[in-house]
Structures are given as structure tokens and as C-alpha cells.
Amino acid sequence: xxxxxxxxxxxxxxxxxxxxxxxxxxxxxxxxxxxxxxxxxxxxxxxxxxxxxxxxxxxxxxxxxxxxxxxxxxxxxxxxxxxxxxxxxxxxxxxxxxxxxxxxxxxxxxxxxxxxxxxxxxxxxxxxxxxxxxxxxxxxxxxxxxxxxxxxxxxxxxxxxxxxxxxxxxxxxxxxxxxxxxxxxxxxxxxxxxxxxxxxxxxxxxxxxxxxxxxxxxxxxxxxxxxxxxxxxxx
Numbered sequence: 569x570x571x572x573x574x575x576x577x578x579x580x581x582x583x584x585x586x587x588x589x590x591x592x593x594x595x596x597x598x599x600x601x602x603x604x605x606x607x608x609x610x611x612x613x614x615x616x617x618x619x620x621x622x623x624x625x626x627x628x629x630x631x632x633x634x635x636x637x638x639x640x641x642x643x644x645x646x647x648x649x650x651x652x653x654x655x656x657x658x659x660x661x662x663x664x665x666x667x668x669x670x671x672x673x674x675x676x677x678x679x680x681x682x683x684x685x686x687x688x689x690x691x692x693x694x695x696x697x698x699x700x701x702x703x704x705x706x707x708x709x710x711x712x713x714x715x716x717x718x719x720x721x722x723x724x725x726x727x728x729x730x731x732x733x734x735x736x737x738x739x740x741x742x743x744x745x746x747x748x749x750x751x752x753x754x755x756x757x758x759x760x761x762x763x764x765x766x767x768x769x770x771x772x773x774x775x776x777x778x779x780x781x782x783x784x785x786x787x788x789x790x791x792x793x794x795x796x797x798x799x800x801x802x803x
Contacts, residue, residue, distance in 0.1 A: 592705055594732035598698050601739045602691035605747070609683060617684040620675070624688025624750070627671040631664045632696075638663075657775050661768030669753055669760045677754040686750030686800075690743035697739060730782050737786050741793035745770070748793070751800030766792075 606616055635656060642655050668689065672682060749767070752759050770792055777785040 591701060591732040594736060595698060595701065597733075597736045598694050598701075598739060601694050601736065601743055602687060605687055605690070605743060609687070614680055614683045616687070617681055620681045620684035621688035621691070623671055623675060624685035624690075625692035626688075627667045627685070628664070628689045628692045628696075631660075631667040634663045634667070635659060653775070654772060657771050658768045660771050661764040661766065665749070665753070665760050665764045665767055668750060669757060672750070672754050673757065677757075679751070679754075682750050682754035683747065685754075686747035687743075689750060690746040693746065694739050694743065697735065701735070734782050734786055738789055741786070741790040744793035744797035745789070748796030748798070748800035752796070752803065755800075755803045 610616065638659055639656055642652050645652075647655070668685075671685060675681065675685075749763055753763065770789065774785050774789060777788060
């Protein structure tokens with residue numbers, strides 16, 4: 569039994585090292601996502617307003633920090649890991665869309681301004697994803713108990729068997745979703761009432777689908793993200 573456990577950990581360690589080796593080469597592609605959006609919008613007549621970009625990034629960070637108190641409360645409830653994760657992930661709609669609305673209402677709802685706010689919001693999420701990947705990559709050569717547990721959790725989630733390219737694809741369409749949400753809320757603030765549950769449903773559905781199929785997960789995000797962005801650009 570002990571030997572099987574050791575062999576299993578060794579197999580996970582080798583699998584993780586291979587996945588980490590591939591993932592590090594995809595990190596520059598993440599940076600291309602906000603850059604290409606900015607270039608595309610620039611040549612379409614949507615020049616970047618950097619103050620708005622910064623406020624969008626700040627808004628996302630504020631929404632992230634607001635999850636802290638919620639996480640602390642949920643942890644004290646001693647729920648299962650699955651329920652705890654679902655509550656925290658599901659809170660994204662309320663926290664992000666509320667903050668997004670406030671940022672726009674206290675600054676400006678002009679098209680170029682809201683477009684830049686949306687890009688800043690999406691860009692900092694890409695940066696946060698990259699930081700998470702770098703942290704995960706730091707586990708590659710570690711063999712302590714916490715590192716072993718983290719690697720095993722990633723293996724059980726199926727993340728060691730999927731191509732890192734899927735993460736880049738997800739950022740493309742998740743960015744489209746954020747930019748589209750921002751444009752639509754800027755034009756029709758009342759839409760936040762619809763976007764709060766929609767945002768949470770998208771994230772919870774992605775969480776559920778990720779356990780079954782990465783293709784289905786990214787297809788769902790692609791469809792919703794593209795639809796919301798197109799609507800935002802055509803209002």
C-alpha cells in the first residue's frame with residue numbers, strides 16, 4: 569500500500585513536471601490577448617483611454633478583495649469543499665457587476681471610456697491568471713507535503729492532461745465577456761440586474777463543465793463571450 573502511494577506520487581510529480589514545462593512557453597501568449605484587443609479596437613476607432621483602463625483594472629481588484637470577507641464567512645460555515653467553491657465562484661456576478669456599475673456611474677459612460685474600462689478589467693484578469701500559473705509552476709521541483717497535495721489536486725481536476733493553449737483561448741473569450749458587459753452596462757445600467765445572475769451562471773457552469781470536458785467549457789464561454797461583446801459593440 570505504501571509503495572503504491574509512493575509510486576502514485578512519483579507519477580503525479582513526473583506528469584506535473586511535463587505539464588509545467590509546456591505551460592511556461594504559453595505565458596507570452598496570455599500577454600497577447602489584451603494587446604491584440606487594444607490593437608483591434610484602436611484600428612476600429614476605439615483609442616485607449618489609459619485613465620479608464622486603470623480604473624477598470626482597479627475595479628476588478630476591488631471585486632477580488634471583496635471576496636475575502638465572503639470567503640472567511642463561508643469557511644466558518646464548515647461546508648463541503650464543493651459547496652464552498654460554488655458559493656465563492658457564484659459570488660462573482662454580484663461583486664464584479666456591482667463594482668463595474670459603480671465605476672462607470674461615478675466616472676463616465678461614454679463609449680471610448682467604457683471600452684477602455686472593459687479592457688482594463690479584462691487585462692488585469694489575464695495578469696492574475698498568469699501570476700497563478702507562475703505560482704503553480706513554482707511547485708514543479710518541490711516535493712514537500714503541501715506541494716504534493718497541490719499537484720494531486722490539479723491532477724484530479726484534469727488540469728495536467730489539458731493543453732495550456734486552452735487557458736489562452738479561455739482568456740480571449742472571457743475578455744470579450746468583460747468588455748461586452750462593460751459596454752452594455754454603460755449604455756443600459758439596468759442590465760446589471762440581468763448580468764449579475766448571468767455572470768454567476770457562466771462561471772458556475774464553467775466550473776461544472778470543466779470536470780467533464782474542457783472543449784465544452786471553452787465552447788460555452790466562447791459563445792456567451794462573443795454574443796455579449798457583439799451586442800456591446802452594436803448598441
